[in-house]
Amino acid sequence: MIPRYSKPEMANIWTPENKFKIWLEIETLAAEKMADLGLVPKSVPKSLREKGGFDVERIDEIEREVKHDVIAFLTSVAEHVGEDSRYVHQGMTSSDVVDTAFAVQMQQAADILLADLDKLLAALEKRAREHKDTLCIGRSHGIHAEPTTFGLKLAGHYAAFARAKERLENAREEISVCAISGAVGTYATLDPEVEAYVAEKLGLSPETVSTQVIPRDRHAMFFATLGVIASSIENLAIEIRHLQRSEVREAEEFFSKGQKGSSAMPHKRNPILSENLTGLARVVRSAVTPAMENVALWHERDISHSSVERMIGPDATVTLDFALQRMSGLIENLLVYPDTMKANLEKLGGLVFSQRTLLALTQNGVSREDGYRIVQRNAMQVWECNAQTPFRDFIAQDADVKKALTEEQLDEIFDYGHYLRNIPTVFKRVFG
Numbered sequence: 001m002i003p004r005y006s007k008p009e010m011a012n013i014w015t016p017e018n019k020f021k022i023w024l025e026i027e028t029l030a031a032e033k034m035a036d037l038g039l040v041p042k043s044v045p046k047s048l049r050e051k052g053g054f055d056v057e058r059i060d061e062i063e064r065e066v067k068h069d070v071i072a073f074l075t076s077v078a079e080h081v082g083e084d085s086r087y088v089h090q091g092m093t094s095s096d097v098v099d100t101a102f103a104v105q106m107q108q109a110a111d112i113l114l115a116d117l118d119k120l121l122a123a124l125e126k127r128a129r130e131h132k133d134t135l136c137i138g139r140s141h142g143i144h145a146e147p148t149t150f151g152l153k154l155a156g157h158y159a160a161f162a163r164a165k166e167r168l169e170n171a172r173e174e175i176s177v178c179a180i181s182g183a184v185g186t187y188a189t190l191d192p193e194v195e196a197y198v199a200e201k202l203g204l205s206p207e208t209v210s211t212q213v214i215p216r217d218r219h220a221m222f223f224a225t226l227g228v229i230a231s232s233i234e235n236l237a238i239e240i241r242h243l244q245r246s247e248v249r250e251a252e253e254f255f256s257k258g259q260k261g262s263s264a265m266p267h268k269r270n271p272i273l274s275e276n277l278t279g280l281a282r283v284v285r286s287a288v289t290p291a292m293e294n295v296a297l298w299h300e301r302d303i304s305h306s307s308v309e310r311m312i313g314p315d316a317t318v319t320l321d322f323a324l325q326r327m328s329g330l331i332e333n334l335l336v337y338p339d340t341m342k343a344n345l346e347k348l349g350g351l352v353f354s355q356r357t358l359l360a361l362t363q364n365g366v367s368r369e370d371g372y373r374i375v376q377r378n379a380m381q382v383w384e385c386n387a388q389t390p391f392r393d394f395i396a397q398d399a400d401v402k403k404a405l406t407e408e409q410l411d412e413i414f415d416y417g418h419y420l421r422n423i424p425t426v427f428k429r430v431f432g
Helices: 008-013 016-036 043-051 056-066 069-081 083-087 094-130 150-175 192-202 217-244 272-285 288-293 304-332 338-345 351-363 368-384 391-397 399-404 407-413 416-420 423-431
Strands: 135-140 143-149
Touching: 008 094, 008 304, 016 043, 016 056, 016 069, 016 094, 016 192, 043 069, 043 083, 056 069, 069 083, 069 094, 094 150, 094 192, 094 217, 094 304, 094 423, 135 338, 135 416, 143 150, 143 351, 143 416, 150 217, 150 423, 217 272, 217 288, 217 304, 272 304, 288 304, 351 368, 351 391, 351 399, 351 407, 368 391, 368 399, 391 399, 391 407
Parallel strands: none
Antiparallel strands: 135 143
């Protein structure tokens, strides 16, 4: 988590101040319910509300001696609360505080990421609608295939991020659990009502079986979801990078006044944002495997997961937050060149109509095998002459084609409008 790729709102979630604030709230809520149940004096939650506090530097100082962060925290709180502090953390274990707080932090992070996704979805929808009928070449294997529209390209990415939002909502719900169950999760020193109370107040649900820690399959799914979102970011970034290549230049990142592309070559306008997003996606995905490996813990608990989560929690969420915001800005300001798209579409002299020609031949009495052979031999001539002679000229002069198709039928075949006729159906499916 470095400042260059951090937004303050997300980074603040992972500060010691926010973590210890959540810890203190958990201890206070637990004390409130314990007081209601007559397990601790009613003065305890009152003292925590009125005098409860902590000092981060003091916690660090104590931890250097005791080598235990929760004990260090409780000692600092005790220095603020006084006599009633002996009832704080009554019957609880460290994981009750740490795991529940981590759930709250992931909730907070998920809420920011969901807002980021909404912003990106809005940007993609706006540009998709803008270019709904902007014809461009579709490519398979990087080679010209058939016409599509730039709006349809963006609509596909919109659909991917809409799925991402739904997955993140589900992952947020799955991770929103509370564990206040004591050592090895038996509630031997705690009443389950304490857990239920804390969970309700924090917007969580009690963990079904906590075994002292919240099962890490929940966390694995959360980070896996972040990894899939990152892959969707990279998918869109790669598309932009390819479209910005000098030989293609159908779209490119906005190049601001005063911006420099290269220290050596003043003419350069490089796709630096989409390249950066490709790299950031790798960082987010790097959290997935450790999160998966955290699922397997010894017996009721160990802490092999702890050091991992201290790093991947901040790093994955902060990086993804930055990446989503950067992608939104990139799409909002993306420069699109319809004229270049049209020129590239026609670069191969009409070869994009090969399938239409094949289908027309089969519909007019030619076998598919013969039709394919007829179309391919003419298409190969276009390749060999570097499209100096258009595909239609070769087709129109072919004796076998003349027997099957009229000039009027060829006019219909070589009509770009055919590729636009069902775009509204897809847009309705995507955007409603």
